Each structure stands twice: as structure tokens, then as C-alpha cells.
Amino acid sequence: MRSATLITITKMIESLPKDKQEQVLNHLYEYITELYDEIKWDLLFKNSQEELSKIAKQVRKEIAEGKIEDFDYDKL
Incomplete structure (x- = not known):
């Protein structure tokens, strides 16, 4: 089905x-x-929010427990 807008645009282009x-x-x-790329990325982020939240909680827990050290750029 073609909308009126699509028909108008098609005529304008022609x-x-x-x-x-x-x-x-x-x-x-x-x-x-x-x-299409934006829609794809939106879906990927939407579908990964729960997993990202779990990871963030785990990292915060490990920081609180002193299991994570600051990144030392000099060790690169």
C-alpha cells in the first residue's frame, strides 16, 4: 500500500x-x-541491558571487596 506522501515524493522525484x-x-x-543501522543498534542495546546490569553489579561488588585495582597505564 502506498501512502499519499510516498506518491507525492515519487512524483516530485520523477x-x-x-x-x-x-x-x-x-x-x-x-x-x-x-x-537500519540505528534500529539494529537500538535492538542490540535493548536486548543486552539486563546482562550489562548484571556485569555492572558484579564489578561494583568486586570494587567494594577490593578485588579490582586501578588501571596502571605505566604497565602497558
């Missing part, structure tokens, strides 16, 4: 010279690709 059509389509492609 009214442009061919080289400008390619420019717009390339820009849209890059924009949509970035959106």
Missing part, C-alpha cells in the same frame, strides 16, 4: 532531471541505510 533523480535516490539510500 519530475526532476535524471541526474538529480539519482542524487536524491542515493541520498535516500544512505539515509535509510543509517536508519
Whole structure:
């Protein structure tokens, strides 16, 4: 199903010279690709929050117990 907005945009793009059509389509492609990446990362972080919270709690516990030392950059 095509929305009215999509139909309007398609007509606008089709009214442009061919080289400008390619420019717009390339820009849209890059924009949509970035959106897919954002959605992917959002899902990865959303699905990992519980595990990250467990790790953070464990690290805080180990710090409180003195099991973790400050990082010494000189030992690199």
C-alpha cells in the first residue's frame, strides 16, 4: 500500500532531471541505510541491558571487596 506522501515524493522525484533523480535516490539510500543501522543498534542495546546490569553489579561488588585495582597505564 502506498501512502499519499510516498506518491507525492515519487512524483516530485520523477519530475526532476535524471541526474538529480539519482542524487536524491542515493541520498535516500544512505539515509535509510543509517536508519537500519540505528534500529539494529537500538535492538542490540535493548536486548543486552539486563546482562550489562548484571556485569555492572558484579564489578561494583568486586570494587567494594577490593578485588579490582586501578588501571596502571605505566604497565602497558
